[in-house]
Amino acid sequence: MSMKCPTCKRPVLQKVTLEESLLANRCDKCEGNWIDSEQYWSWLDAHSETLPEKEPEVSFEINDSQKAKLCPQCNRILIKYKVGRGTNFHLDHCSSCNGVWFDKNEWETLKARNLHDEIHCIFTQSWQRQVRQEEIEENLDLIYTQKFGSEDYQELQKIKAWLNDRPQKLALLAYLNDENPYKLSPPANL
Template identity: 40%
Template sequence: MKHCPLCSTPLNRTLLEANLPAFSCSNCHGLWVSANEYLTWLAPNFSYPLPEIDLAHEFDTPYPVADNNKAILCPDCGRFLRRFQIWPNRKFHLDRCSSCNGIWFDRNEWQTLQAQNLHKQINIFFTEAWQEKLRGKEMQQRFENMYVELFGPEDYEKIKSIRHWLAEHPNGNRLTAYLTDRDPYKG
């Protein structure tokens, strides 16, 4: 019998979707999905490479999500699950077993992904490429916040549009030289 990695309650068989069996915890409402069952469910519609996920898409959390931050063990093979953040600047993590690839969903995490139609692309979140993209986006956000604070929102918008204008301009280098020259009217 499998037990809940969070609260040790025996897990019950459940069906997440037609043809997608899983295990659920009646106490904390977490879900355990084995890699085999997940991939078997995906198989009829599986296309490779997986469709891109657009980070500009607003990540909604329509349900209260219980995102645990504990080091928990795989209900199948007893190893530590690895915690993956899945969206920039969101406290939303999935726990996945690096050995058997099973996935643990805290309460409402599956439902949240499902509501946004991301539940068929979950394996993307575990890739190095996605994790890197996510970190890049967070870094960008930190710089944005810094500039807004340094310049004020209005001046920041202005300097950003000038920067963009220069970057796109065929004469951009000369314009930049003119702009940064202490006195462009002296030889």
């Protein structure tokens, strides 16, 4: 009997070769892939060192399904982990058998960034901490853009980067901050 697709919930998963020496179970209907832990690790072991992360040259349309899913191997609820690093989808991981469900094009998206050999890291605390940090930065970026307007905000970021490089940063700031720095008593920081 073949395994049930976590998304379509029908027994439609078929063995496919996802990469050289990496077998997956694919759903013909939704085109998602299930990779079991043993398959992943033996492929990773054969696959020398971790490839450096890169900017993707192609992008894929992803339909990250938000519904709760069950592990096709042990029937437990899969846990969602945000991937981060400029992507906007979750992977579904079974904490019991360590298998991973990839909705259509999620594997391809990770591969285009060379993150497909770091899948196991995505489920760690340190990776997830970084994902949350990225989210905080993205939110603040949005807030600043709305507050300053995107043109001024870009200019401001340039000025900030330039200021941060100056050894006299505080004096420069004091000068900027003072409405009239040409008085007899200069501002305190100058």
